[in-house]
Amino acid sequence: MAGRPLPLFHPSEPSRPLVITVTGGAGQIAYALLPLLASGYALGSEQRVSLRLLDLPVMMEAMRGVAMELEDGAYPLLDAAVVVTDDPRVAFDGCDVAVLLGSFPRKPGMERKELLARNATIFREQGESIKAVARGDIRVLVVGNPANTNAWILSQYAAPAVPPEHIMALTRLDHNRTRSLVAHTLHCRVDAVDGVVVWGNHSSTQYPDVSVATAPNVTRGRMRAAVGGEAFLRDVLIPTVQTRGAAVLAARKLSSAMSAANAIADHLRDWLCGMKAGDSGQSWVSAAVMSDGSYDIEPGIFYSFPVRCAGGGAYEIVHDLPVDEFSRKYMQATGDELIAERDEAIALLRRGSAL
C-alpha cells in the first residue's frame, strides 16, 4: 500500500498537507498509528500530512518523545513541525481530520460501556472545541470507548458546525476480525473474503454477519453453510468476534493497539480516498455512522452499518441487504444496547452540566 498514489482529500490543493489531529498522542494506539499516517501507508504516496498530537498535560514529555521519533523517521510526506499540545483548541484549530483515541481503555474484566462515566466528558469537551475552532468539512473518527456512544456525544456538542455525517466511530477492527476469521475457517486468503458486515455497537453485543459474504467457491447466500451452519455462527463465529477485544486484553494485559491502528488506517483510506482507490477490494465495509432509520434502526444513534465510501469523506449506507429472523434478533439487541448507552450518557452529562 505504501508508495501507491491515491486520490487526495483536497484535490484542488495538491500541495496542501492534510492536517491530522490525533488525540491520546502519547498512548499505545497512537504509537502504532502515527507511522502509518506519516509513511503514506494510510493515505497514499502523494498525500502530505501535518500532524498535531493532543494529550493530557502530564503526558507532554512522553508526547515530545513521540514527536522526536516522528522527526527521526525522516518521512518524506510528513511536515517537519509536529505540533504537540495539551490544549484541544490548539489541536483542532483548522484541522481536516481528527482521530480521537484520547480516553481511558478498559481493564481486564470490564465491559467497554463501563468506561462511559469516565470518558463521556472528554467527548463533550472535544465536541465543544471542534465546534469552536475546526473546519466545517472536518472528518472525525472516534475510537476511544465506548466508541459509538462517544461519537453520539461528540455529535451533540459539535453541532451545528459539524454535521453528524462527518463523524464516524470505528468498527473496522471488528470487520477485519470477522473477515479474517472467515478466511481462517475456509483456508483462503483474507482479501478473497467479501461482503461481511458488522452491525451495531463496538461491544460484546455487536453482530458480525456473514449471511451475504462470499469467498472463492462460496457464492452469495452460501457462506453460513460453508463455515459450519447456524450452530457454528451462534457458538463460535459471533462470540469470538464479540469478545476478541477482551481476549487480546486478557493475553496482553493491554488492549489491542497494532490491529486497532491498522483498522484506523483502513478506515481513513476508504473514507478519505474512496473505496475504489483504496485497497479494500470489498463491496462495502463496516463503520458506525448516525442512523437514518435504515434497516429499522433507531434514528440518531451511532450504529455500525455496511457503508460504501466514494472518497473525499462521502459515504452511503448500503441498503437492501436481506435481514432474516436470525439476523434481526442480533441487530435489535445491539441497537437496544446503544439506546440504553445514549440514555445513560444523557443522564451523566445532565448531572455534570446541561446537555
Ligand SMILES: NC(=O)c1ccc[n+]([C@@H]2O[C@H](COP(=O)([O-])OP(=O)(O)OC[C@H]3O[C@@H](n4cnc5c(N)ncnc54)[C@H](O)[C@@H]3O)[C@@H](O)[C@H]2O)c1
Ligand atoms: N474502537 C475500537 O476498535 C478500539 C480499538 C482499540 C482501542 N480502543 C479504545 O481506544 C482508546 C485508546 O486506547 P489506547 O490503547 O491508545 O490507550 P492508552 O491508555 O495507551 O492511551 C490513551 C491516551 O489518551 C490520553 N488521554 C486521556 N484523556 C485525554 C484527554 N482528555 N485528551 C487527550 N488525551 C487524553 C491518555 O493520557 C493516554 O496517553 C481506549 O478508549 C480504547 O478502549 C478502541
Ligand SMILES: O=C(O)C[C@H](O)C(=O)O
Ligand atoms: O476491547 C477493548 O477494550 C479494546 C478495543 O475496543 C478492542 O476491540 O480491541
